[in-house]
Amino acid sequence: MKNIFTICLCLCSVGIFAQYKPVVYDFQKNYFNEGQPLPAETRFMLSGQVPPGVNMIEMKIFDEVGKKVLYTSRWKHRNYDSTASGFNIAVNYPLRGNQEYTFELYFYQTLTDKEEEKLIQQLDTTLFAYLDQSVTVNRNSVSLQKKSKQMIEDMNAIVRNSLGQQRNKADYRFEGFSDIVKNKIAQLEDLRLRKAKFSIFKKKEKASTEEIRGEYATQQLESLKKLVSAEAHNALDAGTSRLTDKAVIDNYPVEATRTVVSLNIGYGGIYGSGDGDNLRYASAPYAGISLPFGNRAFASKFASSLSLSAGVFLTNLDFGNNETASGPVVGLPVYTGLGYKIFNFLRLNAGATLLKNTSPNFSGNQIYVRPFVGLSAEINLWMGLNKDR
Known part of the structure; x- marks a missing residue:
């Protein structure tokens, strides 16, 4: 089945x-x-x-x-x-x-509802215990045991650790407590428990100044706890999973792959000298190989279409006016340059050609470089067998 x-x-x-x-x-x-x-x-x-x-x-x-x-x-x-x-x-x-x-x-x-309720209670208990340990009520003020920035970082870590194994349907992730909580902690740090603050407690005629101050500080701390709790619960409001x-x-x-080398067969033109009406150039068929700069599965279209190309022209060159050239290495002009695939089977090539002067009235051993441009058809060749792991 x-x-x-x-x-x-x-x-x-x-x-x-x-x-x-x-x-x-x-x-x-x-x-x-x-x-x-x-x-x-x-x-x-x-x-x-x-x-x-x-x-x-x-x-x-x-x-x-x-x-x-x-x-x-x-x-x-x-x-x-x-x-x-x-x-x-x-x-x-x-x-x-x-x-x-x-x-x-x-x-x-x-x-389940019970599991979510338990998680919320555990989260609140941990956050509230941290706030109780971090906030101290003195005679005339409220002091923080840590810098407010450190308190925010610690509480962010508490929530992330508590919810680290939970996900929710809305893909909401707790990004940290808001500026509202940060400002509330800053206000608590600057709180001064003077008599002017306690007009709301005038009805408590029998209460001592210390009691009034303590109640006021507790009230401010509880307000912070409610705000912290509400923001922490937002990460649990959208169908939480554990x-x-x-x-x-x-x-x-991963399956074995083979290296691809492209065979180029085309026709190109090589600049000789001059310009305008005095321009001299030669043309000839050429064959070579191209190695792409990037794999199309991982690189951009531009990088995977661009290649390093090299090869030879298949005949010696005739620039006219009794000026001919061959190559210094294999007896044929050799080239190297860049190629760019413009269609699935066509590649535009441009680069430099290494030449040897073979003109009839030239007796030296002149080797020189001339630019070329060409268009070639491309055939992919598989190099080597699958690599065994």
Whole structure:
């Protein structure tokens, strides 16, 4: 039954997500595609069976060492009140061939009302205890045991650590307490407990000055606690899920790839000398190779279309007026330069040509360089066999 479900997932992925290669994750065996290497240099759709009760799955891709996060994506069930049978995660991060990557999958379940209430209580208890320890009421003022900036950083850390294993449906992440909380702490730090502050307590005729001051300070601290609590709870208001399981797939291989070298066969023109009516040039067919500056799966279109080109002109050159040239290395003119693919099979080449003067009335050994430009057809050649891991 499970094999039939896996096959159905593959067929659905092929039909619906044709631009993605299908990859099926087996939760029980903890590997992909029945242990086969992952596709290289292309986007893929990660599919699998959802464990019971899970409504969110988060995936992270790490480098071969397993320390640097390269890509993160997630799947979440649209209806948090029901369960799903399968998941699909679009992975828009092409993997490099002949390498290994570490994958981590995190499985989340929706908190029950009791679990959410308990989490809120624990969060409030920790924050309130921190504020009680950090704020001291003196005879005439309120003092802070730490700088207000440090208090904000500490409380931000408390909330992030408390909610580190939780996710919510709206993808809301706690970004830190607002300027309102920062200003409230600053006001508390500057608070002076003078008699002028206590007109609201005049009705308490039997209360001592110390009692009034203490009640006023407590009131201000409680106001801060309510504000802190309200902002911290915002991260829990959108259907919170908790981490219930985690799967790690270490050093999983990617399929082997081969190096591509492009063979160029074209026709080019080489500048000789002069300009205007006195312009002298030669033309000849040429053949060479091109090595791209970038892989189209990882580089920009410009970088993957640009290449370093080198080759030879297939005949010696005749510039007219008894001026001829060959090459100093293989007896033919050689060139090097840049190429740019303008269509799928056409490349524009431009660069420099190394020439040797072979004019009839020239007896020396003159070697010189002239610019050239040409247009060539391109054929991709596979260099070498697949690299075994």
